[in-house]
Amino acid sequence: MKQQIKIVDTTLRDGEQRPGIVLNVEDKLELAQILDEIGIFEIEAGTPSIGTEGIDYYLQIREKVKKAKISVWSRSNTKDIKNAILCNPDIIHIGIPISYVQIYSKLKKNKVWVHNKISECMDLILSENIQVTIGFEDASRADEGFMIETAKLIKDNGGNILRIADTVGVLTPQRAYQIIRRIKDKVDLEIEYHGHNDLGMAVSNSIMSVKAGAGYIDCTLLGIGERSGNCNLKEFVKSTSHFFEVGIDKMRLYYAENMLLDIFHKKVN
Numbered sequence: 001m002k003q004q005i006k007i008v009d010t011t012l013r014d015g016e017q018r019p020g021i022v023l024n025v026e027d028k029l030e031l032a033q034i035l036d037e038i039g040i041f042e043i044e045a046g047t048p049s050i051g052t053e054g055i056d057y058y059l060q061i062r063e064k065v066k067k068a069k070i071s072v073w074s075r076s077n078t079k080d081i082k083n084a085i086l087c088n089p090d091i092i093h094i095g096i097p098i099s100y101v102q103i104y105s106k107l108k109k110n111k112v113w114v115h116n117k118i119s120e121c122m123d124l125i126l127s128e129n130i131q132v133t134i135g136f137e138d139a140s141r142a143d144e145g146f147m148i149e150t151a152k153l154i155k156d157n158g159g160n161i162l163r164i165a166d167t168v169g170v171l172t173p174q175r176a177y178q179i180i181r182r183i184k185d186k187v188d189l190e191i192e193y194h195g196h197n198d199l200g201m202a203v204s205n206s207i208m209s210v211k212a213g214a215g216y217i218d219c220t221l222l223g224i225g226e227r228s229g230n231c232n233l234k235e236f237v238k239s240t241s242h243f244f245e246v247g248i249d250k251m252r253l254y255y256a257e258n259m260l261l262d263i264f265h266k267k268v269n
Contacts, residue, residue, distance in 0.1 A: 002245040005210055006041035008192060008218045010230065011260070013044045013073055017226040025057050027263050031221070032061050034259055035068065038252040041216075042069040048087050049080035058087035071133070076117045081124050091131045093163065094121050098147055099138035111146060115153055122157045133192065135163035140171045144182055151187040161190045161216065166205065169198025169228065173208040180212035192216035195231050197223060202231040203239060210244060221260045 012028050015021070023031070028045070035043050045061050046053060061070055071091035074084045084092045096118055097103050103114060118134060125132040134154050136147060151162055164180060171179075180191050193209035193216070195202040206217045223232030234257060237248050 002243065003210065004215070005240070005244045005246045006216045007039075007233065007236075007246055007248065008042040008044060008071070008216050009035050009040045009220065009233065010044040010194075010218050011035070011220040011224065013046050014194075014218075014226060014230055015220040015224040016046075018224040018229060021224060021264070023263065025053050025060075028053070028057070029060055029064055031256070031260065031263075033064050034252065034256045035221075036065045038249045038256055039247045040068050041247070042071055042091065044071045044073060044093065044218075045087075045089070047073045048083045049075060055083075055086050058089065062088060074121075076121050078120065078124055081121055085125070085128050085130065089130065091133060092125050093133045093135055094118075094125075095135045095137050095165075097138060098136040098150065099140075099142040100146075101141060102138050115150065118150070118153060119157055122154070122159060126158055131161075132159060133161040133163055134159055135165050135192075135194065137165050138167040139164045139179060140166045140168060140175070144179065147179075148183055148186045151183055151189055155187055155189055159189065161192055162187075163192040163194050163216075163218075164209070164214075165194040166196055169196030169202075171195065171205050172199070172201060173204045176205040177208040177212040180209050180214055184213040190215050192218065194218040196226065197228045197230060197232075200228075202229070203235045206231045206236055207240060210240070221257055224260075 016023050069090040071093050072084045072087055072089045073093050074080045076094050076096050103109050122132055191214040193214045195205045219233035219236055220230040223229040
């Protein structure tokens with residue numbers, strides 16, 4: 001039996017960070033419906049704290065999407081999380097810095113602050129009976145020991161899913177495998193992998209992440225996303241169809257890509 005992989009589509013959140021790409025509410029609602037129809041397990045709908053669409057947008061997505069889970073992305077502060085809760089998502093994803101360069105140099109914080117923030121944010125979300133996932137930002141440059149220690153904290157606080165993010169897009173397939181395998185060997189958490197394509201390896205890294213034990217893979221239509229993009233959904237599905245079961249309707253996937261291209265074409269003209 002093929003290994004079951006759940007696809008998390010982040011076209012509506014990370015995909016829109018691609019330079020020159022702007023999706024209005026109507027575009028996003030239309031894309032959310034087709035993503036649901038093609039078999040996406042989870043649709044990452046956006047970042048409520050930005051305030052570009054408003055809470056009504058997220059509530060409309062909940063009405064239109066019939067099968068897929070709806071998640072929203074939040075920074076690790078209680079104000080943003082409270083905004084996310086108002087959107088009534090199935091899942092709130094918290095991004096937390098995990099590399100020392102982000103913790104100490106960028107944010108001027110420390111490891112104790114990271115752990116306190118995780119506990120505080122998780123307690124708030126779980127008290128609302130909403131599922132929470134924690135994302136290790138810049139995991140590709142992080143200390144493995146600290147990641148394992150933090151993963152244990154997440155497990156102890158009631159978490160089940162950990163997202164490993166190659167935020168700066170520097171991982172190679174071998175290194176992606178090593179990071180995920182070592183965390184899986186130490187902590188009983190499900191792993192989600194979020195790769196960027198700066199070195200052209202987002203699909204390869206995602207495949208090796210699955211081989212290392214990841215059960216969730218983040219993708220976007222046409223591979224759009226911040227800088228050089230994210231893992232291309234169609235390429236990942238085509239590359240893995242003989243090895244993994246992703247539950248994606250390939251014919252409807254082509255339709256979804258064409259829909260996105262039509263949206264871009266209309267905006268250009």
